[in-house]
Amino acid sequence: MMKTKAEGGTKTRKGKAAEPIRTGRAMIxxxxxxxxxxxxEGNTKGHYAHQKGHLxxxxxxxxxxxxxxxxxxxxIDPRMPNLSxx
Amino acid sequence: MAIRSQKAPEDQRTLVDMSWDPxxxxxxxxxxxxxxxxxxxxxxxxxxxxxLFRGYSVFMRGKDPRDSHFITSRICGIxxxxxATCSVYAQNMAYGIKTPPLxxxxxxxxxxxxxxxxxxxxxxxxxxxxFCEQMVKETNPSLLRRAxxxxxxxxxxxxxRTIADIMRAFNPFTxxxxxxxxxxxxxxxxxxxxxxxxxxxxxxxxxxxxxTVATPQVFTDYLVRLLRALDFIKKAVPMNDDIFDFFYEAMxxxxxxxxxxxxxxxxxxxxxxxxxxxxxxxxxDWGRSMFVTPGIVLDGQLLxxxxxxxxxxxxxxxxxxxxxxxxxxxxxxxxxxxxxPVDQRHPWNQTTLPRPQKRDLENxxxxxxxxxxxxxxxxxxxxxxxxxxxxxxxxxxxxLAGLVDTGTVKATGHSVQINLPKSAAMPEMQFExxxxxxxxxxxxxxxxxYFIAYAAAMAVHFVxxxxxxxxxxxxxxxxxxxxxxxxxxxxxxxxxxxxxxxxMVIRDGKIANYHPxxxxxxxxxxxxxxxxxxxxxxxVQGMHIFEENGxxxxxxxxxxxxxxxxxxxxxxxxxxxxxxxxxxxxxxxxTLGTSVSG
Numbered sequence: 001m002m003k004t005k006a007e008g009g010t011k012t013r014k015g016k017a018a019e020p021i022r023t024g025r026a027m028i029x030x031x032x033x034x035x036x037x038x039x040x041e042g043n044t045k046g047h048y049a050h051q052k053g054h055l056x057x058x059x060x061x062x063x064x065x066x067x068x069x070x071x072x073x074x075x076i077d078p079r080m081p082n083l084s085x086x
Numbered sequence: 087m088a089i090r091s092q093k094a095p096e097d098q099r100t101l102v103d104m105s106w107d108p109x110x111x112x113x114x115x116x117x118x119x120x121x122x123x124x125x126x127x128x129x130x131x132x133x134x135x136x137x138l139f140r141g142y143s144v145f146m147r148g149k150d151p152r153d154s155h156f157i158t159s160r161i162c163g164i165x166x167x168x169x170a171t172c173s174v175y176a177q178n179m180a181y182g183i184k185t186p187p188l189x190x191x192x193x194x195x196x197x198x199x200x201x202x203x204x205x206x207x208x209x210x211x212x213x214x215x216x217f218c219e220q221m222v223k224e225t226n227p228s229l230l231r232r233a234x235x236x237x238x239x240x241x242x243x244x245x246x247r248t249i250a251d252i253m254r255a256f257n258p259f260t261x262x263x264x265x266x267x268x269x270x271x272x273x274x275x276x277x278x279x280x281x282x283x284x285x286x287x288x289x290x291x292x293x294x295x296x297x298t299v300a301t302p303q304v305f306t307d308y309l310v311r312l313l314r315a316l317d318f319i320k321k322a323v324p325m326n327d328d329i330f331d332f333f334y335e336a337m338x339x340x341x342x343x344x345x346x347x348x349x350x351x352x353x354x355x356x357x358x359x360x361x362x363x364x365x366x367x368x369x370x371d372w373g374r375s376m377f378v379t380p381g382i383v384l385d386g387q388l389l390x391x392x393x394x395x396x397x398x399x400x401x402x403x404x405x406x407x408x409x410x411x412x413x414x415x416x417x418x419x420x421x422x423x424x425x426x427p428v429d430q431r432h433p434w435n436q437t438t439l440p441r442p443q444k445r446d447l448e449n450x451x452x453x454x455x456x457x458x459x460x461x462x463x464x465x466x467x468x469x470x471x472x473x474x475x476x477x478x479x480x481x482x483x484x485x486l487a488g489l490v491d492t493g494t495v496k497a498t499g500h501s502v503q504i505n506l507p508k509s510a511a512m513p514e515m516q517f518e519x520x521x522x523x524x525x526x527x528x529x530x531x532x533x534x535x536y537f538i539a540y541a542a543a544m545a546v547h548f549v550x551x552x553x554x555x556x557x558x559x560x561x562x563x564x565x566x567x568x569x570x571x572x573x574x575x576x577x578x579x580x581x582x583x584x585x586x587x588x589x590m591v592i593r594d595g596k597i598a599n600y601h602p603x604x605x606x607x608x609x610x611x612x613x614x615x616x617x618x619x620x621x622x623x624x625x626v627q628g629m630h631i632f633e634e635n636g637x638x639x640x641x642x643x644x645x646x647x648x649x650x651x652x653x654x655x656x657x658x659x660x661x662x663x664x665x666x667x668x669x670x671x672x673x674x675x676x677t678l679g680t681s682v683s684g
Contacts, residue, residue, distance in 0.1 A: 044568065059561060
């Protein structure tokens, strides 16, 4: 019978026996719901305030689109609408 | 009406069983069983049956409410986004949040594209197969001969000289209109994907907003495609009018085909971001502000436009369905947030108890579909509302209510005016859908093309508003929220083919009860406990047959046109059973170059 990957049955390209992948103890059943209480998800209150480039008044700056020198992509005049790149 | 009065006495009738099962959906779950009196050319009895159990209401229990729009989107492979949207509406109510204005416009733009896409592909690629030259040649040769010599009154707009030319354009795979519609459905699907990420199970739609990044680019990409679609729509509406007017003119009495009492329901579409707050207590106000007005039309009168009344009147009846009664089961919601009592037969309190059994068309249960009805407290009747495939109910309620006025669309109280701006090949045009005399097969089909124009006109309005928001720098499209431990929510929307509601009860942060009610349970419902037939059954029963074929090569074209006018999703295969024991099996495999059958 062929050995499974976990049993070291598969080999690498160079012919060496592959190390079995080390995993931790399973903490949930595979069919359990993806959401667990206590885990903060994207919808959690307060996340909007933590998102870079999203201003409290509903406007946004280029920082919502890029972390690389975002100010260079902001509007030249602060009175202009800030249309950040996607 | 003259035709209905020509009924033969019952003892002189020879009834032939004629059945089409499956008719619709790619998995095939709708069957129509009829008894036809060929000597008098009349359908005497009709029963609609579904052999498919879905069970969403069963396995939604215990799941995280935030998953519900992703899961319920999978109910349908063609209007899944309507379910996702409706579920998001229900969740917004349960979580006590609202989508920011630009997010709401993005959802509206996505849904408008969906209506344009789905109605076009259904009308031109599926419904019109029943009206195309090849089909009419086989079922009503004399009608085709007349069509050859009948000038198309609006030919100067759409370019087809005679009615027969239009019918040829409908021929599957080879007809010009058929092929153009396929291209159009690609274009409108792209519009949809720009807004909701993926068709037909949106990836950017969430409670509290959308994940679509709102840039000028995304809206101009949408607008470019919309303007191309406008060229198509401006020709499609006059072409539809020509073909349907011809049927009335060439076959006197055809208005009786598929006719039923005007009993239409519409749950409203396109939220107004300035008004909607998803609070149940103000639901009547924001419901009436929707850009497709919710309402119930009975015998031409608008009964109500209050979403609260609509909600509380919904009753799920049994009678011919494979379920046990839930009368003694748990009552989840005794009173709504306004303090009104909620019935045990309301979706909030429904417990689905499937009871598989043998189909008994004569005296027993024969369908997996339940019988949703709307309780009219004035008369005490349980109304078997239909959606007429969606558009006729939407236009009828919107027209009567007279509330919508965006400039591109105006409801007048007796009609809906649709203004389409100039596009690449066509000038600015105005269409007016007027409330028809009947709720029948032809008018259901005619309303569909008008609603494509309606959705396009609304999309023009939304895209202008959305661009205005972006240019003002207001780019917020989502809001954050926490899932409450307990809560109730209901969402009202229009799936492409009609009313759609999602009712949710949250307990301990999980779904305790969830019931989606899409349009097909309303339309395809079997006889309820009071013996009231469902809309398909009602529309086909008592119908005069105009087909020229006898029982030997009967296609049932008038019955098929009627059932399809309700837009029961994608027809795939038909096998036919003749009551004398001879089974004819016809499988319709759409292949280029073959003649149309089934």
